[in-house]
Amino acid sequence: MRSEEERTMSRPFEGVSVVEIAGWTFVPAAGAILADLGADVVKVEPPTGDPQRLLRNLLNQDDSGPNPFLEIPNHGKRSVTLDLTTPAGREVLLRLVADADVFLTSYLPALRARLGIDVDDLRAVNPRLVYVRGSGWGSRGPMVNTGGYDSAAAWCSSGTLHKLTGAGDDEPVAQPAAFYDLQGSNTIAGAVAMALYRRERTGETAVVDVSLLNTGMWALGADIAAAPFSGEVPRADRRAPGNPIANYYRTKDGRWINLVCLQADRFWDELCLVLDRPELVADPRFLDAAARFTHNRACVEVLDGIFAERTLDEWRETLAGFSGVWAPALTPAEVHDHVQVRENGYLSELTAEDGTPFRVVAPPYQFDGEPARARSRAPELGADTAEVLRGLGLDAATVDDYRAQGAFG
The missing domain is CATH 3.40.50.10540 (Crotonobetainyl-coa:carnitine coa-transferase; domain 1)
Structure with missing residues (x-):
């Protein structure tokens, strides 16, 4: 002390x-x-x-x-x-x-x-x-x-x-x-x-x-620096990113989970197994990052359906061992109880x-x-x-x- x-x-x-x-x-x-x-x-x-x-x-x-x-x-x-x-x-x-x-x-x-x-x-x-x-x-x-x-x-x-x-x-x-x-x-x-x-x-x-x-x-x-070269970029469609496992998904009880797997190919197979959907690993639409980019809406739709099957508490338990980065969207009140907030x-x-x-x-x-x-x-x-x-x-x-x-x- x-x-x-x-x-x-x-x-x-x-x-x-x-x-x-x-x-x-x-x-x-x-x-x-x-x-x-x-x-x-x-x-x-x-x-x-x-x-x-x-x-x-x-x-x-x-x-x-x-x-x-x-x-x-x-x-x-x-x-x-x-x-x-x-x-x-x-x-x-x-x-x-x-x-x-x-x-x-x-x-x-x-x-x-x-x-x-x-x-x-x-x-x-x-x-x-x-x-x-x-x-x-x-x-x-x-x-x-x-x-x-x-x-x-x-x-x-x-x-x-x-x-x-x-x-x-x-x-x-x-x-x-x-x-x-x-x-x-x-x-x-x-x-x-x-x-x-x-x-x-x-x-x-x-x-x-x-x-x-x-x-x-x-x-x-980053957006301001890129603007003169990218032109007027359309406003974001937040539900259909190029990388579907860097996205938000709604749970059965109406909460949101944010996946932040920027190295998509590194984490896709593991995520499919954690989600208990091993068949998605071999799905030709989702074989690699390029395929998932091409079929991003289909991939998001599949993941939407999966995450909607369980509550946030159930997903906390399921994703506890997943090595990719993810987090639930907390309310300001819940921030008070976050273990890292308390410990630090x-x-x-x-x-x-x-x-x-x-x-x-x-x-x-x-x-x-x-x-x-x-x-x-x-x-x-x-x-x-x-x-x-x-x-x-x-x-x-x-x-x-x-x-x-x-x-x-």
Whole structure:
């Protein structure tokens, strides 16, 4: 069992100070990752709070327990409320930034300029500051001041929605909640590590830009790179791939199993035996990958019939010894019970304000075999203002003076 000291040493951002002025999920989730990995993240919010706090929780059936829309991007932080439209509020922010290592923001350029929190403004008090901008569309071009949630800037604009919507679909495929926000936040966290590494080695700091559009394009990189040479590829017929054993099959109880046997000839004979259909090995339509490609619809139809004969639990038992890659399509609730999730510590345990236990997903990094664990739930709005100001060395009289000047809203 590792000691607390050893676990602390496994947090690579221990001792790193982060100031965050960002809303919604994309950039704040990067702050949560840094916090899970040891950073002290101070979330500076306007007196009305991050608008994410007001986002209705559609992922729970009622209003009890934690709100995942708030917890995922904001756990592990401290919250300070500042009215940056006042000179006093901005002065307190500059005090915070003066000793920080990293500044995270999702604010658009026009708003940053209006509030006096752009690169040059903050570097004037801290030349070593790593300044990180998360945006929808990038830091240049005519859309720099256009907002962009991930469903618009990444899911739609990268080609992902077009790619995933099948030829016969009546409606577009719905994006999972905050899907590209969370991919982008992971990218930001990695970029912060690179910037801090460069600063440590060379003394040079950095302005880091990560956009949702670029994040979505990176995820669809192979299709985008091939597009000028392949032309306008028809949208996928997901039920008739060229390799029938890299496909999805419905079970008797309406669940789905994904076969991922990319080396088709290597696994076909074994699969036929596991499925108790040895006669398919000698079927001239399916003798090799080329034949199965030619007769892919017939092959899929045969496999559809076979998988429809048993329930998912029965197939789990039948396929347990199969050497090819396969997996059932799990529900989000079932992910909590996956043996690999449990054994590798991919979920962190927290407790909501009302005492309800809940879990958040750990960042996809581990150091020295130790999972990155969430240390606290998302803070209440402004809950840490007094503590953070004391940490800046401000006495009660100074804080009262700032309050009288409207610094805290």
